[in-house]
Amino acid sequence: MYYRKIIIALAGLLAGNASFGQAGDTIRLTLPEAWHKAEAYSRQIEITRKASAIAKEEIKDARMERLPEIKMSGSVEKASNMPIYENGLFSPHTQQHEIIHTLYKAGADLYLNLYNGNKLNLKIEESKLLHQLTEIRRDETTSDIRYQTAALYLDLQKSQIFRKLIIQDISDQEKQLREIRSFQQHGVVLKSDVLRVELELSRRKMALVTIENDILVAAQKLNIIIGEPDERIVMPTEFEQEQVAGQSYEDYLASALHSSFEYHLSEKQTEISRVHLRQVKANFRPKLGLYSDFSYANPQIFLFPYNPAWYSLGVAGLKASIPLSELYHNTHKVSAARLELEKEEVAHKDTEDKVRQQVKEAYLRYKESLVQIGVAEANVAHAEENARIIRNAYFSQTSLITDLLDADVQLLQTRFELAAARIMAQNKYYLLQNIIGVL
Structure with a gap:
C-alpha cells in the first residue's frame, strides 16, 4: 500500500509537469534555424x-x-593708444605715433602634406x-x-x-x-x-x-x-x-x-x-608640404609704411623640416618597437x-x-x-x-x-x- 501511494503521488506530479508542457507555447526548430536566431x-x-x-x-x-587642410578665419580688433614714456614710467608720456584703432582681417590658409x-x-x-x-x-x-x-x-x-x-x-x-x-x-x-x-x-x-x-x-x-x-x-x-x-x-x-x-x-x-x-x-x-595663405585686411601692416586701407595678399610656398632631435629621442622607441615585434612573433x-x-x-x-x-x-x-x-x-x-x-x-x-x-x-x-x- 505504501509503494502504491508513492506511485500515485508521482503520477500526479507527472501529470502536472505534462500539463505545464502542453499549456506552454512550443516552437519546433532545426539547428540552422536556432543558429540564425x-x-x-x-x-x-x-x-x-x-x-x-x-x-x-x-x-x-x-x-x-x-586631402589638404583648409582653414578660414576672421577677426575684428580694437587697439588702444600707444603712450611713450621717454623719461621712465613715472614721468609724463607723449603720443608721437598715429594709431589705427580698428583692425579687420578675413582670410583662408591651406596646407597639403606632400611627404611625412x-x-x-x-x-x-x-x-x-x-x-x-x-x-x-x-x-x-x-x-x-x-x-x-x-x-x-x-x-x-x-x-x-x-x-x-x-x-x-x-x-x-x-x-x-x-x-x-x-x-x-x-x-x-x-x-x-x-x-x-x-x-x-x-x-x-x-x-x-x-x-x-x-x-x-x-x-x-x-x-x-x-x-x-x-x-x-x-x-x-x-x-x-x-x-x-x-x-x-x-x-x-x-x-x-x-x-x-x-x-x-x-x-x-x-x-x-x-x-x-x-x-x-x-x-x-623629413617633412615636406605645400602651403598657401590668402587674406583681406584693414589696415595694411604687412609692409612699411603702413596704410589705413583695405588690401588683399596671397602667399604660397613649400615648407620642409627635418626633426634632428629624433636622432636621440627616437633611439629607445625603435628598440622598444623592435622588441614588441619579436615578442609578437x-x-x-x-x-x-x-x-x-x-x-x-x-x-x-x-x-x-x-x-x-x-x-x-x-x-x-x-x-x-x-x-x-x-x-x-x-x-x-x-x-x-x-x-x-x-x-x-x-x-x-x-x-x-x-x-x-x-x-x-x-x-x-x-x-x-x-x-x-x-x-
Missing part, C-alpha cells in the same frame, strides 16, 4: 559588428588625411589591419555563439530522447507488473516480487520527473541565447547522426592554420607590430602550438565518440538479449526477481548511454569545427 539576437555579435564598423570608418578617416616620412600610408595600413582584426573577432564570436547554441540545442535534444526512452520503459514495466501481479494472484510468485517491481517503477517515474525538469531548464537556457521567451518550449528536430568526415588530422590541422580565428588574430597582431616599428622609424624622416609561434594541440585533442575526442557509439550500440543489443533471456527465465521460475530488475535497469542504462554517445559525437564534431574556424 542566435546570431540575430546575440548582443556579443552586435558589439563586434559595431567594432568592425568603427574600424572601417577609421580607415576612411585616415584616407581623408591625404610615409607616416600616412603606414597609418592607413595599420587601420586596415585593425579592421581585419575586428572582422576576425566578429567571425570568432559568431562561431562561439553557434557552438554554444549547438551545445544547448543538443542538451535539450538529449533530455527529450531520455524522456521518450523512459516513458517507453515505464510502459513496458507497467505491462510487466501486470503480468507479475497475475502470477502472484495464482500463487506462482511472492508478494515481495510485486512490491519490488512497484518500487522500481516508482524510481522510473521519479527519474521521469527529473528529466522533465531538465527539459525545462535546458529549454530556458536555449531560449535565452536565441531570444525566445523563457516559457516557450523549443522542440528540436529528430536526431540525425553526424556522418564521419573522411579527413585526417593533417587535413584538419591544415584547415585550422588556414581558418582558425585564434591563429589569424595572432598573425594580425604580429603584422600590426611590424607596421608600428616602421612608424617609429619614420619619426626621423614568439607569441604567434606559441599560438600555432596551441592550435595544433587543440585540433589534435578535438580530433581524437571526436573519433573516440564515434567508437563509443559503436560500443554503445553493441551494449544495447547485448542488454536486450540478456533482458529477454532473464525475463523468460523468471517467468519460467528459474531466476530471481533481482535478476529481472537488474536486466531491465541495464537495458535502460545502455539505451541512455547510446543516446548520450550520439549527442556527444555531435557536440565533439561542432567543437572541432569551431576550433578550426569553419563552423
Whole structure:
C-alpha cells in the first residue's frame, strides 16, 4: 500500500509537469534555424559588428588625411593708444605715433602634406589591419555563439530522447507488473516480487520527473541565447547522426592554420607590430608640404609704411623640416618597437602550438565518440538479449526477481548511454569545427 501511494503521488506530479508542457507555447526548430536566431539576437555579435564598423570608418578617416587642410578665419580688433614714456614710467608720456584703432582681417590658409616620412600610408595600413582584426573577432564570436547554441540545442535534444526512452520503459514495466501481479494472484510468485517491481517503477517515474525538469531548464537556457521567451518550449528536430568526415588530422590541422580565428588574430597582431616599428622609424624622416595663405585686411601692416586701407595678399610656398632631435629621442622607441615585434612573433609561434594541440585533442575526442557509439550500440543489443533471456527465465521460475530488475535497469542504462554517445559525437564534431574556424 505504501509503494502504491508513492506511485500515485508521482503520477500526479507527472501529470502536472505534462500539463505545464502542453499549456506552454512550443516552437519546433532545426539547428540552422536556432543558429540564425542566435546570431540575430546575440548582443556579443552586435558589439563586434559595431567594432568592425568603427574600424572601417577609421580607415576612411585616415584616407581623408591625404586631402589638404583648409582653414578660414576672421577677426575684428580694437587697439588702444600707444603712450611713450621717454623719461621712465613715472614721468609724463607723449603720443608721437598715429594709431589705427580698428583692425579687420578675413582670410583662408591651406596646407597639403606632400611627404611625412610615409607616416600616412603606414597609418592607413595599420587601420586596415585593425579592421581585419575586428572582422576576425566578429567571425570568432559568431562561431562561439553557434557552438554554444549547438551545445544547448543538443542538451535539450538529449533530455527529450531520455524522456521518450523512459516513458517507453515505464510502459513496458507497467505491462510487466501486470503480468507479475497475475502470477502472484495464482500463487506462482511472492508478494515481495510485486512490491519490488512497484518500487522500481516508482524510481522510473521519479527519474521521469527529473528529466522533465531538465527539459525545462535546458529549454530556458536555449531560449535565452536565441531570444525566445523563457516559457516557450523549443522542440528540436529528430536526431540525425553526424556522418564521419573522411579527413585526417593533417587535413584538419591544415584547415585550422588556414581558418582558425585564434591563429589569424595572432598573425594580425604580429603584422600590426611590424607596421608600428616602421612608424617609429619614420619619426626621423623629413617633412615636406605645400602651403598657401590668402587674406583681406584693414589696415595694411604687412609692409612699411603702413596704410589705413583695405588690401588683399596671397602667399604660397613649400615648407620642409627635418626633426634632428629624433636622432636621440627616437633611439629607445625603435628598440622598444623592435622588441614588441619579436615578442609578437614568439607569441604567434606559441599560438600555432596551441592550435595544433587543440585540433589534435578535438580530433581524437571526436573519433573516440564515434567508437563509443559503436560500443554503445553493441551494449544495447547485448542488454536486450540478456533482458529477454532473464525475463523468460523468471517467468519460467528459474531466476530471481533481482535478476529481472537488474536486466531491465541495464537495458535502460545502455539505451541512455547510446543516446548520450550520439549527442556527444555531435557536440565533439561542432567543437572541432569551431576550433578550426569553419563552423
